[in-house]
Amino acid sequence: MAKVRVRNTGELIEGEENVRSFLEKQEVLYEHWEPSKLPERLQENFDLTAEDKEEILNTFDTEIRDLAGRRGYKTWDIVVLSESTPNIEELLKKFEQIHTHTEDEVRAITAGEGIFIIRGDESVGYFDVILSAGDVISVPEGSVHFFTLTEAKKVVAVRLFIETEGWIAHPYEDPTFVK
């Protein structure tokens, strides 16, 4: 279940309703899918064939189409990142640059963990959303943010797009941000 850590205060927000209500105020969509719907061999598996990825998409077809229907996503795929991903260190360096997109960034974590670091409103500042299997998030269009992995360095996620080009990252310089 997702947790939020507010960087300026160190406050940790836990519990589905608390997390959802905090994220709602920051206009970040947060939902939950049931990761145990996946066959056991696809839970916490980071070495996926094309058929496995198809099976994950099929398992969550109802959830994907429901979310897509509500929010206008037209295409989706699966992304897998782990220490066996070629150039993982380089990829992470790229992901960890602060940026914005012209459409929202939607990720449904089906295995492993990931962290979105998002700039909230002025009173909140940057906060980390720590996600695990079953967590679904949408970082709003234009939001200043970046993504990284946890120490486990493993994630499988469904990505949904309105237009795949909408996801191109636009770098954002923020001298006030301290990692």
Ligand SMILES: [Fe+2]
């Ligand atoms: Fe992004």
